[in-house]
Amino acid sequence: MKKRIFALLLAFTLIVSVFTGCKQAEEKSEANAGNDTKVEAVDVKKVFVTPEWIKSVIDGEQPESKKYVILEASWGAAADSPDYNTGHIPGAVHVDIASIEGEPYWNLKSPEEVEKAMLEMGVTKDTTVILYGADVSGTARVAYAYLWAGVDNVKVLDGGLNAWTKAGLELEKTANAASPATEFGAKVPVHPEYWVSIDDVQKKLNEDSNFRLVSIRSYKEFNGETSGYSYIDKAGEPKGAVWGKAGSDPYHMEDYTHEDGTYITMDELKELWKDVEFTLDNDLAFYCGTGWRASIPFLIMYENGYTNISMYDGGWFQWQMNNDLPVQVGDPKTGNVVYTTVGELSNDKAAK
Amino acid sequence: MIRLQNKSGLICMFVCGILEVMAIIGAYAANYFTRTRLGMLRHMVYLNGKWEKMLPIATVKWIALFIVFALVIISCLQYSKRKRRFKADAAVTLLTIAISGWTVYFLLFYNTEMNRAYYILSLCLVLATVLQNALHYCFFSAQSRN
Numbered sequence: 001m002k003k004r005i006f007a008l009l010l011a012f013t014l015i016v017s018v019f020t021g022c023k024q025a026e027e028k029s030e031a032n033a034g035n036d037t038k039v040e041a042v043d044v045k046k047v048f049v050t051p052e053w054i055k056s057v058i059d060g061e062q063p064e065s066k067k068y069v070i071l072e073a074s075w076g077a078a079a080d081s082p083d084y085n086t087g088h089i090p091g092a093v094h095v096d097i098a099s100i101e102g103e104p105y106w107n108l109k110s111p112e113e114v115e116k117a118m119l120e121m122g123v124t125k126d127t128t129v130i131l132y133g134a135d136v137s138g139t140a141r142v143a144y145a146y147l148w149a150g151v152d153n154v155k156v157l158d159g160g161l162n163a164w165t166k167a168g169l170e171l172e173k174t175a176n177a178a179s180p181a182t183e184f185g186a187k188v189p190v191h192p193e194y195w196v197s198i199d200d201v202q203k204k205l206n207e208d209s210n211f212r213l214v215s216i217r218s219y220k221e222f223n224g225e226t227s228g229y230s231y232i233d234k235a236g237e238p239k240g241a242v243w244g245k246a247g248s249d250p251y252h253m254e255d256y257t258h259e260d261g262t263y264i265t266m267d268e269l270k271e272l273w274k275d276v277e278f279t280l281d282n283d284l285a286f287y288c289g290t291g292w293r294a295s296i297p298f299l300i301m302y303e304n305g306y307t308n309i310s311m312y313d314g315g316w317f318q319w320q321m322n323n324d325l326p327v328q329v330g331d332p333k334t335g336n337v338v339y340t341t342v343g344e345l346s347n348d349k350a351a352k
Numbered sequence: 353m354i355r356l357q358n359k360s361g362l363i364c365m366f367v368c369g370i371l372e373v374m375a376i377i378g379a380y381a382a383n384y385f386t387r388t389r390l391g392m393l394r395h396m397v398y399l400n401g402k403w404e405k406m407l408p409i410a411t412v413k414w415i416a417l418f419i420v421f422a423l424v425i426i427s428c429l430q431y432s433k434r435k436r437r438f439k440a441d442a443a444v445t446l447l448t449i450a451i452s453g454w455t456v457y458f459l460l461f462y463n464t465e466m467n468r469a470y471y472i473l474s475l476c477l478v479l480a481t482v483l484q485n486a487l488h489y490c491f492f493s494a495q496s497r498n
Contacts, residue, residue, distance in 0.1 A: 076387070076388050076389075076390070080388040097390070106394070229394070230391070230395050231394045231395045231398030231399075232398075
């Protein structure tokens with residue numbers, strides 16, 4: 001009797017272990033199948049990309065794998081960048097945002113200087129540049145500058161490093177040096193039409209009925225309550241500017257980003273702009289304080305094929321330096337607005 | 353009475369020393385954050401422009417240099433007039449000369465193009481130099497009453 005019970009138990013154990021083993025093997029093979037799934041290629045004009053796509057570039061599975069650089073964009077030297085030094089995407093090189101913009105207006109540097117800076121980073125016209133950084137606006141700023149200069153394929157990691165680590169991808173801590181290039185491959189800027197000067201803006205505001213100067217600033221900046229910056233005393237907007245929304249202050253872009261740091265899509269942009277004083281058919285020039293925040297809507301529209309877009313790089317910073325320029329203080333949409341000149345503005349509106 | 357005066361001399365030395373260290377830390381912080389924080393750099397550029405409009409910078413610079421020279425000469429004279437010299441006297445005087453020399457060098461050979469925090473740094477260094485000279489004076493005064 002005991003022998004029969006023992007035999008039955010043994011048979012039962014064997015059957016259970018065989019089935020369990022098969023199930024685990026199936027699960028494993030399913031998981032492997034998931035890893036083997038090829039990440040789809042993306043269009044050259046596509047800007048915001050996933051961590052998985054970047055990983056597939058690193059792994060040599062994309063056409064871009066042949067010639068690419070990954071750049072961690074933040075202001076200052078690599079040694080002073082905590083975002084780079086605490087762990088970065090394997091192979092990434094630090095790029096200083098100051099390499100593409102500078103004084104006196106914090107506008108893009110001269111074409112020669114930008115070209116030199118790009119070559120030092122190993123960036124040429126046909127190099128795929130993959131950017132990421134802790135500051136969504138700063139990263140977008142570099143992406144915009146490279147597009148203006150003429151890089152064909154510029155990508156931004158959507159969601160930054162958080163998205164990368166959330167996807168379970170590895171980081172490295174060893175600092176990487178750039179491999180400088182010698183020839184950019186075109187005359188910089190290849191796309192001068194992406195950049196409009198303060199003179200162009202004044203002319204277009206007066207003469208072009210389809211032109212809209214779109215302020216990508218917080219509402220408090222737009223209606224003249226504050227300049228938003230400790231280094232700008234005057235508050236207001238260029239006369240004729242319309243509000244394109246932004247975030248709570250110059251350093252946050254809640255309207256253009258999700259909580260996880262990813263950028264909004266074109267559909268979400270259309271929803272955001274459903275009650276604004278311009279349409280997607282207008283000739284749109286974005287601006288903000290000094291050109292960082294305004295780069296975000298530019299990139300979203302760029303990747304969706306819009307060509308009626310540009311950046312007024314000087315922003316409010318450059319505008320408020322000329323006492324003769326016309327200004328609006330308040331929101332024209334509400335009717336509560338005062339039109340004056342820069343010279344008449346008070347000097348007590350700097351952010352505390 | 354003399355002991356009390358010595359005590360006040362010591363307190364004065366201590367206060368000058370603390371303030372001097374704070375001024376040097378302030379200079380270091382201004383230099384560090386101007387180099388590493390974009391907002392700080394832009395604020396410095398803004399302050400530079402504002403001060404250049406408000407103040408006759410060149411005149412202020414030469415006045416500051418004159419004050420530093422005058423103070424360091426007074427300190428040297430104080431040391432040379434001392435009949436009995438101790439090692440500590442020489443050490444304090446040398447430190448005073450070194451800090452003053454450092455300030456003079458910075459004021460003369462740097463500018464806002466080389467260092468955007470030049471004005472703030474100059475202010476901190478001149479303050480540190482004045483305090484070091486005050487410390488030197490207190491140190492010698494306290495000793496002379498012994």
